[in-house]
Amino acid sequence: MAMKDWIIDLEFERISAPIKVLKKCIINPLANYLPAGLLKAWLRAGKSELALENWKDPGGWRSMVISYNADPKQSIDRMLIKSGAIPMALRNRRKLAARLMARLIDLVPTPPAQVLCLGAGPGHIVSDAMLEARHDSRATLVDISSDAFDYGRQLAEDKGLTERMTFIQGDVRDVHDQLPPHVDLVKMIGICEYLETPQIAAIAESLAEVMPAGSSVVFNSISPLHGTDRFFRRVLGLNMIYRTPADLQAIFAAHGFGEFETFAEPLGVYNVVVAKRLGGAE
Numbered sequence: 001m002a003m004k005d006w007i008i009d010l011e012f013e014r015i016s017a018p019i020k021v022l023k024k025c026i027i028n029p030l031a032n033y034l035p036a037g038l039l040k041a042w043l044r045a046g047k048s049e050l051a052l053e054n055w056k057d058p059g060g061w062r063s064m065v066i067s068y069n070a071d072p073k074q075s076i077d078r079m080l081i082k083s084g085a086i087p088m089a090l091r092n093r094r095k096l097a098a099r100l101m102a103r104l105i106d107l108v109p110t111p112p113a114q115v116l117c118l119g120a121g122p123g124h125i126v127s128d129a130m131l132e133a134r135h136d137s138r139a140t141l142v143d144i145s146s147d148a149f150d151y152g153r154q155l156a157e158d159k160g161l162t163e164r165m166t167f168i169q170g171d172v173r174d175v176h177d178q179l180p181p182h183v184d185l186v187k188m189i190g191i192c193e194y195l196e197t198p199q200i201a202a203i204a205e206s207l208a209e210v211m212p213a214g215s216s217v218v219f220n221s222i223s224p225l226h227g228t229d230r231f232f233r234r235v236l237g238l239n240m241i242y243r244t245p246a247d248l249q250a251i252f253a254a255h256g257f258g259e260f261e262t263f264a265e266p267l268g269v270y271n272v273v274v275a276k277r278l279g280g281a282e
């Protein structure tokens with residue numbers, strides 16, 4: 001089965017044509033150009049947990065968990081999360097990445113598949129994938145934020161995965177010092193947009209040392225097509241690095257990866273890319 005057939009039954013969130021026009025002509029310009037102080041005061045008055053978490057830790061795991069949650073406490077967050085392009089695209093990316101990873105786990109020739117997650121947060125995507133896969137797997141989750149793991153350990157317990165998940169606090173920029181001896185599948189979802197190009201290159205170079213031929217890395221690109229980058233920078237303090245899938249592929253191609261396959265989520269914000277290790281570690 002071709003990789004694109006793995007995802008044909010996934011149901012993604014979409015934005016209707018009239019809402020797209022409304023966003024483009026009214027909502028996004030207001031979010032982008034109203035005074036930042038006014039927008040921050042509005043978010044504070046509405047007790048937005050999404051904004052508070054972003055102010056504390058821009059792009060951190062807690063704001064991701066709030067975006068994954070269908071029913072946040074505050075009405076302002078319900079509005080932002082249900083209709084904001086980025087939260088919708090994040091949920092699409094989670095589904096897409098989890099499905100691709102589940103099928104990649106099933107292709108590992110000698111189970112249990114060893115999965116390494118960089119910038120893992122509490123592990124929603126990898127745990128979705130491990131539960132959906134037919135074959136056995138073990139995951140090592142690396143994140144700079146140790147409190148992601150208190151939440152992550154509870155999540156693992158709730159999903160019956162405690163024995164299969166290991167949490168390591170660490171900086172992915174030092175991944176060379178934290179690599180397990182053998183890795184079948186690497187997940188870099190939600191991390192490349194916070195790393196400089198030489199940092200991604202150094203990670204790819206380190207991964208290439210422990211990944212056998214045919215093993216996979218799953219990463220994502222982000223495009224400014226969501227239309228509210230100015231809002232994210234000015235109001236939430238979130239500075240993301242936009243790259244095309246081709247930009248990221250070029251970085252990985254320089255370090256022994258190829259056979260790239262790209263999967264777009266329907267809002268056009270994220271592409272999830274699967275790269276194969278060519279040649280490979282002994």
Ligand SMILES: C[S@@+](CC[C@H](N)C(=O)[O-])C[C@H]1O[C@@H](n2cnc3c(N)ncnc32)[C@H](O)[C@@H]1O
Nearest residue numbers: 059060061119120121143144145171172189190
């Ligand atoms: C946007 S969240 C993505 C979480 C998860 N991968 C997902 O997609 O649901 C980014 C995560 O990367 C972590 N992170 C950011 N920079 C990091 C670094 N240099 N080393 C390790 N983790 C990092 C953050 O703590 C956060 O948990």
